[in-house]
Amino acid sequence: MAAMTAYLLTNHLLNFMAPAALVALLLIVCLRLFFGFFQSKRPFVESWWVQAAIIFVVNLATLTAGLLLFGRDGKMATYAALVLGAALCQWLLLRGWKA
Numbered sequence: 001m002a003a004m005t006a007y008l009l010t011n012h013l014l015n016f017m018a019p020a021a022l023v024a025l026l027l028i029v030c031l032r033l034f035f036g037f038f039q040s041k042r043p044f045v046e047s048w049w050v051q052a053a054i055i056f057v058v059n060l061a062t063l064t065a066g067l068l069l070f071g072r073d074g075k076m077a078t079y080a081a082l083v084l085g086a087a088l089c090q091w092l093l094l095r096g097w098k099a
Contacts, residue, residue: 016073020059023086028052031090045093058089 028048045051062085066078091097
């Protein structure tokens with residue numbers, strides 16, 4: 001059995017974080033494209049990169065919880081929870097209950 005090198009550890013961590021980053025960025029891009037439909041009077045966060053960072057952290061927590069719960073990475077239930085968690089986070093950031 002080969003030892004885990006720093007290169008392999010970095011590769012595994014980046015591949016673990018890639019879905020969280022992609023979902024966060026795609027959500028922000030789609031929000032900017034369809035902003036007229038989802039306007040909010042005063043969102044909690046004004047800048048797009050802060051929204052993306054908050055959603056990214058929530059997505060990482062969801063992926064980590066899925067890894068701990070199921071014992072392995074890449075379960076479809078974890079990815080479904082990832083999308084739902086990102087959408088709920090974005091709804092809260094835009095104060096969707098006041099729209």
